Amino acid sequence: MDIKAGLWQQQTMKLALTQELTQAIALLQYSAHELSAFLESKEMENPLLQIEDNNIRAIDPQVDRWKPKGKKIDKDEKNWIEQIGEKVVALDEYLLSQLNMKEVTPGQKKVISYLIQCIDENGYLIADLEEVSAHFQISSAEVQLCVNLLQDLEPDGIGAGSLRECLLIQLRKKEQKDLLAEKIVDEYFLLFADKKWKDLAKKLEVDIKEIQRVFDCLQSLNPRPGAIFHHEKPAYIIPDVIIDREGNNLAVKVFDDAVPKVRFNETYYKQLVTYKNPEVSRFLQEKQQDYHWLIKSLEQRKETLLKVGLKIAEKQQDFFHKGPQFLKPMTMKELSDELGIHESTVSRAVRGKFAQTPYGMLELKSFFTSTIQTVSNESASSSQVKSMISRYIAEENKQNPLSDQEIAQILEDREGIIVSRRTVAKYRDRLGIPSSSKRKRYE
Structure with missing residues (x-):
């Protein structure tokens, strides 16, 4: 191979991203919020650039309230009660207020107060009990006693270490005891959650309808007892x-x-x-x-x-x-x-x-949605197909729910839409709908 040093002329075509083009691309993908922030930063960099926000103002609820056309609303007619802000109570405050009413020792109160700070937004206890024991220099039994006292507070299920324990606490606090539900959650929770109910019914020697009843009972419980105290600030969306x-x-x-x-x-x-x-x-x-x-x-x-x-x-x-x-x-x-x-x-x-x-x-x-093939020359969107799948599942016989293959066949027969079983399963998962075996009811 002959390699020599020299000068040659060569013509090439390429796209050079200038500063102007780069800025135009960046601005195009900014939302209204992002664009406002970008302009404010540019104002700091460029003294010749002046930002005027006279067109933006805060909404005054006393001035900007909606009123029907042609009708004047006097101040006396306004319902000011509606404008009083809601008092938000934090979960830790709510639990500490109950703890003050309990007969606990100063040492127990100190440990429980610490445990309350270790509860996540769903109401679950995320503390390592061995570390708590070492931190307060108390035995594991004393820590567990404090955990039990915490779980005795309201809302029911608070301070649990897992979903199984959360449901079990709520079942044991019910006035009308459900021993079968407690036994299933305590000893056969994974088998029950996987909906292997026939095997479970054989092990417990009960009718499968009893397992269905327990399922309905658990549906009435709260798997996230702390969520009602978790208040997020509303996200305001500005249309573009x-x-x-x-x-x-x-x-x-x-x-x-x-x-x-x-x-x-x-x-x-x-x-x-x-x-x-x-x-x-x-x-x-x-x-x-x-x-x-x-x-x-x-x-x-x-x-x-x-x-x-x-x-x-x-x-x-x-x-x-x-x-x-x-x-x-x-x-x-x-x-x-x-x-x-x-x-x-x-x-x-x-x-x-x-x-x-x-x-x-x-x-x-x-x-923007993908195109679904139909038996006619017309086309259907993926969102339309998802809506149809959701409707068919809502109208199905719950004792004999539709399989993904049956839904695919119905879509072809009734709507003229050709989709595979795997596509139906994918859309069903995106809709958060469980499979037919987990939708089946036994009564």
Whole structure:
């Protein structure tokens, strides 16, 4: 092989990601919240960039309450009781208030107070009892006594170490004892949970209907006794696109009212431009160019979002006029081909963004579903098939539930939709519906 050093000319084609293009791509995939945060950070970097958020204000419930058109509501007519905030009681506070009413020694109270801090949001005790014993320098029996005192508090099942123990505590606290349920949960919980009820009925020498009764009893218990005290702050979603009905037509707009407006700081620019300094001039030129790039990127983002929103409205008219069950199959590739843009651009445009529709706030990506083959020339979406599967299972005979193969056959016979048994099983799992053997009832 002859290897020589030299100079050659060669023509190549490649896409160079400029700063402007990189910024445009980043802005396109930002949600309204992320875009606002990005603009605030840019304001800190660029003194020529001025953020105006006069269009954003907090809602005053005394001023902005909804009222019917043509009717004035006086202050006296307002129900101020509805505006009083709910008092939230934490789980540890609730348990400690009960502990103060119990006859326990100061040492026990100290240990139980520590154990209360080791309860997770579902109400389960996650402490290592051996470490608690060593920490307080007490015996394992004394620690277990404190655990028992903790589990005696309300809500029933609190302080359990497992789901089995949680259910068992609740069963033992019931006024009407269910000895069979206690025995099953205590000794045969895994066999019962796997729904191997015929084997369990033989071992316990009871009718399988009794096992079904125990199952119904356990369904009434709370597997997460601490969850009622876990309050998460509500997540407020700002729509990026609004798609609304106007008679027989659909109106689409990009909702940018929640995004701060970007302005050029003319005053600051005029002050600095008077300095006859090359470095200042270079700085101003870079920041002025950065401002123009940002404005152009924001305009491109809005234009792309509007194009995608319009195309979604155009292709999903039945959904917006008739309901969610009429969602048609549509892919990002199909949309990108019609808009003349790359598929990745569509993907970035819908990432983490929501549309306000007549049927509530929906993710833009939820409008994209795969195509399911049918016996006719028409096509069905995967969401439609999931809805049908859910409906058939809800209407089935619970004593003889439909298998995945039977559901696949029904879809072909009744709806003309061809899906495999494995596809039905996959969609059923995504819907959180158990298999036919676990849906079966014996009464």
